[in-house]
Amino acid sequence: MDKRILYIEDDSDMKELVAEILSYDAYEVITDSGKNIFQILKANSIGLILMDEKLGWCWGSDLCRELRANQVTTHIPIIMISAAKEIDLIAQNSGAIDFIKKPFEMYDVIDKVTRHYPENF
Template identity: 30%
Template sequence: MQDTILIIEDDESILEAIQMILEAEGYHVMSSNSGEILQQFVDEFPNLLIIDEYLPFERGSEICKRIKLQEETANTPVLLLSGHAKIAEIAQKCGADGYIEKPFNLLSFIEIIDQHLKVSQ
């Protein structure tokens, strides 16, 4: 079965680029510009989430905290995405499984995704 990755990113060009990269790697990708999309997942949650830290109405780290506090989603890998100088610290404080710094190296980006999906299986 194909892994599903959810990307929450408000910058349309970054969102499209990440989606194209991951689809080319064989992943099923869903995307949104806000955390509200999480409300639609009832029975099956994505295998991995990539969440931008700076969304218009909420921080990615706050979304991550909510995901990690719920028993049914606590083990889902969450990666924060940001150009913030302290993204590693922010990711650690909210319980994220990792982070991706903007701008990112394509090969490193794919390695991080693959690594977190293998660990979660």
């Protein structure tokens, strides 16, 4: 079974870049703006979520809180990924397990995803 990640991002170039980076480590990346997050999670087995903070229509941290409050999704690890100045605090306060600061190195993404992707998933 593929290691499947959901990447919530509204920048199409960033979506492509991160999906390509993670494909080198055999991750399948499903991307979305966040508007369809619950439908995607219902239809797919997702091991980890990467979540941008500043989405065009909402804040990623608000979506993260919603996922943490939902019994069906509370167990899914979430990594916030953003250029926001205080992304470390934003991630901590929204219930994310970790964060990646933009701009990032390719290995930052691979390392954090590998570290937090559930072993038994």
